[in-house]
Amino acid sequence: MTNDFDAHDPLLLAQAWSEQGRAVALATVIETWGSAPRPVGSHLVIDEDGNFDGSVSGGCVEGAVVTEAVDVIASGEARVLSFGVADETAWQVGLSCGGQIRVLVQKIGSGLDLSSLSRLNELRGHRCGVASWTDLATGRTRVSAEGEEGPDDVRAALVTGVSRLAADGLCFVNIYRPPPRLVIIGAVHIAQALVPMAEMAGFSALVIDPRTAFATPERFGGVDLIADWPEEVLPERPLDAYTALAAITHDPKIDDAALKAALEAGCFYVGALGSRKTHGRRVERLQALELAPEAIARISAPIGLNIGAATPAEIAVSILADIIQTLRTRPVVETVSAPGTVGA
Numbered sequence: 001m002t003n004d005f006d007a008h009d010p011l012l013l014a015q016a017w018s019e020q021g022r023a024v025a026l027a028t029v030i031e032t033w034g035s036a037p038r039p040v041g042s043h044l045v046i047d048e049d050g051n052f053d054g055s056v057s058g059g060c061v062e063g064a065v066v067t068e069a070v071d072v073i074a075s076g077e078a079r080v081l082s083f084g085v086a087d088e089t090a091w092q093v094g095l096s097c098g099g100q101i102r103v104l105v106q107k108i109g110s111g112l113d114l115s116s117l118s119r120l121n122e123l124r125g126h127r128c129g130v131a132s133w134t135d136l137a138t139g140r141t142r143v144s145a146e147g148e149e150g151p152d153d154v155r156a157a158l159v160t161g162v163s164r165l166a167a168d169g170l171c172f173v174n175i176y177r178p179p180p181r182l183v184i185i186g187a188v189h190i191a192q193a194l195v196p197m198a199e200m201a202g203f204s205a206l207v208i209d210p211r212t213a214f215a216t217p218e219r220f221g222g223v224d225l226i227a228d229w230p231e232e233v234l235p236e237r238p239l240d241a242y243t244a245l246a247a248i249t250h251d252p253k254i255d256d257a258a259l260k261a262a263l264e265a266g267c268f269y270v271g272a273l274g275s276r277k278t279h280g281r282r283v284e285r286l287q288a289l290e291l292a293p294e295a296i297a298r299i300s301a302p303i304g305l306n307i308g309a310a311t312p313a314e315i316a317v318s319i320l321a322d323i324i325q326t327l328r329t330r331p332v333v334e335t336v337s338a339p340g341t342v343g344a
Contacts, residue, residue, distance in 0.1 A: 010043035010054035011124070014108055015117050023048040024108040025069040029056050030080070030136075030172040031102040031165060041163035041174045048073045056103050057083070069105050076110045078139025104134065104172060111139025119143055120176070127178040127240050131158055134172045160328065178242040179204060180268075180327060185230055185258040186249035187214040190273075193316035194246070195223050201320060203244070208233050210254060230258035239265035244323045246303060248273040256285055263295045269326040271303035271319060300326075 010026070017024045027044040037058030044054040044062065046069035056065055061083045072079055081103045106112045111134065120143045123130040129146030131154045144150045146158050153166040157173045165172055182198045184191045187209035195205045206224045209215040215227035226233050239245065245262035247255035250273055259282075262270045272282060279301040286296050304318030305325070 010045040014045045018108045023073045025072050027065050027105045030104045033100045072105045078106045078111045106139045112141040116143045129177045132174045181243040183245045185247040189312040193313040234261045241266045243267045244269035246271045268330050269323045271300035273303050
């Protein structure tokens with residue numbers, strides 16, 4: 001299990017409170033209009049005494065949702081709530097255009113059973129992509145890991161990572177994808193520019209370089225930095241399908257082992273610095289390491305989008321753009337080995 005979640009994660013709280021014997025409801029934003037302070041898919045967890053955590057609106061409708069949730073707990077029947085936000089209230093909570101919010105409220109153990117919630121949290125904890133889809137009329141919720149069979153709307157949403165109403169408006173699909181990670185092999189100038197850019201884009205970054213002259217706190221203050229060989233680090237910091245790896249040392253003794261590990265782990269993006277001629281020699285070395293040609297072909301080399309980048313900062317922009325484009329257009333991956341999935 002990972003530590004990607006904080007102590008106030010509503011889904012983990014919903015499971016924990018239910019397992020403590022408390023009656024619990026889960027509220028979920030299913031549609032917004034205007035400059036909503038909380039995105040579609042956001043959660044609020046409520047117990048029968050009105051205790052709550054999380055947020056569906058930044059404060060403007062939480063009180064009303066809590067009141068409705070207590071009624072849902074009593075009746076067991078899911079409800080879809082619609083709120084129109086007045087202009088003066090909208091400015092106070094960040095809805096500068098006013099707007100509307102629709103919120104689904106379900107009782108845990110009714111439409112959303114505890115076993116499904118537990119599986120959802122387990123999959124999330126193992127950094128698997130997972131979808132829940134709910135029939136808005138009945139409140140019935142089903143959960144599936146990325147790579148499992150499911151409706152077309154669910155599979156399409158898993159590709160984009162965007163939670164949304166199904167095309168017919170009768171079902172809400174909520175997508176949970178692990179926070180993306182970026183592993184950079186090489187504490188070079190490009191990495192100094194790439195790390196802050198990646199973090200601004202929502203990636204956690206790790207820099208690995210065995211060359212202690214490069215991997216120094218003075219050059220990478222506040223960065224997750226390890227001065228060791230990738231083959232020593234990566235077994236302790238495993239790669240996965242929601243990790244990108246950028247090998248930018250220009251040194252095959254450092255890069256090659258990391259590239260092999262990334263391809264074997266199914267990283268969604270694997271890139272390597274160097275010219276086409278340099279990459280040709282790299283391909284020969286990786287073939288000697290018994291990597292399949294189709295796996296080697298996944299390497300983005302020369303690394304980054306072709307934007308004519310020249311400086312380290314410009315190259316960092318091209319790399320990050322390439323990573324984001326790959327993340328947003330990646331095919332659905334197989335996760336049949338994930339805990340609780342089909343065939344596990």
